[in-house]
Amino acid sequence: DVVMTQSPLSLPVTLGQPASISCRSSQSLVYSDGNTYLNWFQQRPGQSPRRLVNKVSNRDSGVPDKFSGSGSGTDFTLKISRVEAEDVGVYYCMQGTHWPPYTFGQGTKLEIK
Amino acid sequence: EVQLVESGGGLVQPGGSLRLSCAASGFTFNNYWMSWVRQAPGQGPEWVANIKQDGSEKYSVDSVKGRFTISRDNAKKSLYLQMNSLRAEDTAIYYCARGRNMEVWGQGTTVTVSS
Numbered sequence: 001d002v003v004m005t006q007s008p009l010s011l012p013v014t015l016g017q018p019a020s021i022s023c024r025s026s027q028s029l030v031y032s033d034g035n036t037y038l039n040w041f042q043q044r045p046g047q048s049p050r051r052l053v054n055k056v057s058n059r060d061s062g063v064p065d066k067f068s069g070s071g072s073g074t075d076f077t078l079k080i081s082r083v084e085a086e087d088v089g090v091y092y093c094m095q096g097t098h099w100p101p102y103t104f105g106q107g108t109k110l111e112i113k
Numbered sequence: 114e115v116q117l118v119e120s121g122g123g124l125v126q127p128g129g130s131l132r133l134s135c136a137a138s139g140f141t142f143n144n145y146w147m148s149w150v151r152q153a154p155g156q157g158p159e160w161v162a163n164i165k166q167d168g169s170e171k172y173s174v175d176s177v178k179g180r181f182t183i184s185r186d187n188a189k190k191s192l193y194l195q196m197n198s199l200r201a202e203d204t205a206i207y208y209c210a211r212g213r214n215m216e217v218w219g220q221g222t223t224v225t226v227s228s
Contacts, residue, residue, distance in 0.1 A: 039214050041158075048208055048218040049158060060216060092157055096214040100172040102160035
């Protein structure tokens with residue numbers, strides 16, 4: 001199974017400042033069709049996960065452009081340009097290339113400093 | 114509006130069974146793979162199983178093989194998860210999600226396995 005490793009696990013951020021979350025996979029996530037199926041999810045307190053980004057850098061519908069995904073191969077990053085109070089929650093990366101099974105990172109808990 | 118509504122969770126004794134349902138609306142259900150994902154208390158999500166549009170392909174995580182069965186009824190726009198031989202470690206919120214890369218999730222239904 002592909003292991004997804006996120007860092008940091010805890011991320012205190014001052015309002016209005018940027019934030020960055022790293023995700024590394026134990027093997028390349030490039031699929032035979034040329035796509036890289038790396039997704040990012042946000043889970044606000046008490047809510048279901050919500051997908052923010054698919055295929056490394058494509059924002060899902062309705063996701064603010066302050067969220068951006070980047071990376072390739074085994075190294076990926078989710079950036080928030082300016083953190084707001086509504087961004088508090090846990091962020092997960094998930095690979096959809098080498099399935100089954102799909103695998104998630106451990107999660108990064110973003111809090112306001 | 115795309116909506117997924119899970120039901121069927123509850124408290125069950127170890128070794129017992131439950132059948133979860135997920136009612137879909139706001140999209141063409143039979144165009145999509147569908148998944149079940151669970152989240153144990155204080156833990157991250159764990160993919161459980163998925164099923165192809167016509168039900169011809171099904172996959173599941175090793176820990177539930179032989180115990181859980183995913184199915185769907187496209188006429189009823191519904192997804193199901195039959196869970197047998199339940200264990201304490203199956204305690205979690207169970208979500209249904211649309212697509213092979215889980216682009217939309219329901220609100221979840223809670224399953225508690227305890228004596």
